[in-house]
Amino acid sequence: MILVAVMMPFGMLAIVGLPKLGGLSLLAVNVASAAAVGAGILLLLGRLMRGDPIRLEPSAIAILIFAAYTIFSATVLVRLFSGEIMVFSLSRSAGGVRVSTAFLWGKVWLSPGSSNISQTFYIVLASGLFIVAVNQLSRRGAAFGDQCMAWAAGVNLGLGVLDMAALDPVLALIRTASYSLMNEATVAGIPRVIGGFSESASFGAFSAVLFAYFATLALRTGRRRDAVLALGNGVFACLALSATGLLAVAVVTCILMLQVQVRVPEQTSRGMLLGFAVVLAAGGLGLAAALTMTDAPAMVASVINDLIINKSQSSSGLERSAWMMGGLEALQQSMGLGVGAGSLRSNGLLFVLLGSVGIPGTAAFCAFLILAFGGRAIAGQEDTLAATRLGAVAALVSLMLSATVPDPGVPLIFLAALAVATRRNPATVDAAPMPRMPHLQTRSLVQ
Template sequence: MTLAMLPFGMFAVVQLPSLGGLSILATTLFAAMAAGVSALGVLLRPGRTSSGFNSAAVALGLFSLYSVFSALVLVRFFEGSFLVVPVARGVAGIQIDPSFPSVYVPVSPSSANLSQTFYILIAFAFFVAFCGWMRREGPAAGERLFAIAAAINVILGVLNIIQFDLLLSWFQTAAYTLHDQQTMGGLRRAIGGFSEPAPFGAASAVFFAYFAWSWAQSHRPRDFLLALFNCAFVILSYSTTGFAALGVVFAIFALARFLDIHGKIERRRTALKIAGYSIVLAAAATILALTPLLQIAVDLLDRLFFSKLDSLSGQERGAWSASGMNAFYRTWGLGAGAGSVRSNGLLPVFLGSVGLPGTFAFFAFLWLTIGRSAKVIADPALRRMYVGARIAALAQLTALMLSMTVPDPTILLMVCCAIASIARETALRTSAERLVPVAPPETRLGATA
């Protein structure tokens, strides 16, 4: 249920007005329930060996502990010493610019400190629970659940495109502003099950990354269809975040194909690949020359990227980034506390909220899950899952680099990192078991006698 709820980015099942209108999304609720069930299993069956703890879980646990420390202690230590952009909306403060609503307020404890540590702890607990479950069931079981999530994302995108808003309104219950009527070049931007195009485009890019790589290695029709439709919805979202993540994925694919061509000595296959790429490029150039698609694409790129920083949204997010970096400097690199400051972009958010210690622990977690080489994985299926999850995680990290505002590592990133971690761990364990020497038959018979 946690993975099935990933595409429902605006489906809140609990509203907490006492915590500043906090909306608990369905994904978060089911992630907490999954972690709770896993913890009960460990308590009731203490002899069970398939726990979800490994070196990556330890690094993520250190990040979570420091986040709690920063939200409870550091924010009080630095209270009132400098100005920040608060996480909560609608707070009275010093207007940054008359053109947008963000304000500066003195750093101080708030309900946002509790809500953000809540999200971080649940992400950590779910990572451990999901890793433990895949260690028992196998990483292929996790991949099947990820495929279900990708299919649901496509279904919600189709419902949004055909404007079946009556059904979607049942799942758009969070206390967010619903941006379902935005257009780009006269075309309605798709949002799927999210509140706006950016997170929908980013999630679609993550699903595309995994299943495009999987199809390139396995040629399964299911993977091809999931990759194709999710790629289409990245485009239909017209999201800067989604396009940036998609561009990173395509760059990784192009580099992999280039290395693949030059790494093989089979001349016929290499020639066929080069010929195929040349035909595709020639067809694309012909279409662009005979149609106005090139001008339309240039116009869209100008709106989405080149003029983005000059827009009011770009200026506001620039002020958020500056607020996060100012918090980092004013706290001597310790951070103002998770939930204390709204920033923009993964590095300003982490540095401003949890400082160097928390940022280092989180990047150690990323290295231990998706940073290590796939060459040691001999099994083709496990290597496919590891590399696919790694590319999907990089797509999500690209989106977070552009649009992250609070230090929530997101359940989607935890899923990708967990699949990569367990796929690599399973491959290494299988290889080690094969290398264990087996006693000769006569020795075993003699020992039995």
């Protein structure tokens, strides 16, 4: 699991490229996840051979239903509605009929393609990773999952520093995926930081997830490690200059402020409050100096206009709005069933799910989220569960804003597995009696 966590920030490190399968690039995190799933399957088979009990969480059943419907949609539904519905294709080279003069992306007739295979693979892999991660984190304890998240946050900070220092020759070693590299993009003349990813939106979203997770722990436990990781990843989420990351940080910050008002008086020492006040005052003074002595106000206003206020009127905003409506049209024309995972490009996780896997698949995914992040943690794990929940909020906000495919992503899946692990006591995971295998029982009866 540590290897999976460490590979999360390497969003452009491809191990295997399969262009004939929908441009499928097996990133390092995908390969690490596949290795973890393979090892987990072998362990589960070994336990079955020994007659050990196997426990399947309700959330695991929900995500398996989601994966099963994904397979059904990508193999049956896409052929059922082929040639009857027009969609925005995932392939940039698909061409199609233009629906607006503001952007080039056009609609094509629905047909089976290699992208159905690639997107189904990612979702099935995510489902397997969740089941294996729940098993491993439950056995080793939620504290082990927290260590994995710390490794991911530390590596993400390191990659962010390298990118901010413009050490592209070094980063070129880990930028091997066949994605468009946006390392020279700027907003109002300010360069965007992308870390180990191909563009700023992914880096900003992932940094926002880490910020949410460790900021929650820092406020609830007062640990310096959590505060440092939260501050560093929060800064990089902002330096990515992505509307996705910035809005995720804004939502998380609002929730944290509400939590501070409720929890700080009873759980935070006076020394920590004093230190927080000093840091806040120093930051306020520094911000005031920057605003009065430099051109920062005009620069900040320009960034806000480009990323948020005028975003919906830009060609990118109009394009994504059309993708979003395309997902709803696919849902309507498929009678609520969806046209298949990987069959269309939409915008926002909700619209992507509805257009791709319809109401049944969307309901299964929502059930998975509720079952994974709901419930109460065991004694001593309440802080970790709260951190996973806020991290999931950051991930979902980012996905709702910019997701174009139904793949939930490894960070959200890992947080869901960690949330489940906080509700299980490692000492009692194997406490159930171990039934014998049927053939062993028969042998004993004969004797």
